[in-house]
Amino acid sequence: MRVFITDALAIDLDSEQWICTGCDAELGSARENYKKGLRVRPRDPREIHAPIIDPDRYEFTFAPDPEWVRIVEYYCPHCARQIEAEYLPPGHPPAHDIDFDLDALKAQWADREPLAEPALGPEFVAPPHHHKKGGG
Secondary structure, eight states: OEEESSSSEEEETTTTEEEETTTOOEEEETTSOGGGGSEEEEEOHHHHSOOSSOTTTOSOOSSOOTTTOEEEEEEOTTTOOEEEEEEEOTTOOOOOOOOOOHHHHHHHHTTSOOOSSOOOOSOOOOOOOOOOGGGO
8 A cells, every 4th residue: 555645755555665656666665764765966055045135245145055054855766756855054964854653654554545646735825925036
């Protein structure tokens, strides 16, 4: 039985493997950090959060300092679906952010019907975004 953990990740309880929901590829043991089986792309945080004031005139531009933080994106190595992104101090290992007791999860799902797709909450409406790229 497959249990959806996020919209991009599932666990196959029979094989105890992480599964990419984009291509159904096995990503590694569900008893380990799913990030071990993913492709990693480190990003300069200024690519994501551009300075909002002129970096030639000001030392602090409201953009994250790459000396203090990095953005790490994780992708499925088979279909390139983005699985996760996280902000970490430089040199920090990947965060172990999902850790299940697989035996308890198997017991919990033993009498349930499998789901065909992830069960999501009510429709989310993002609040309006007020930042202007480049500080204009």
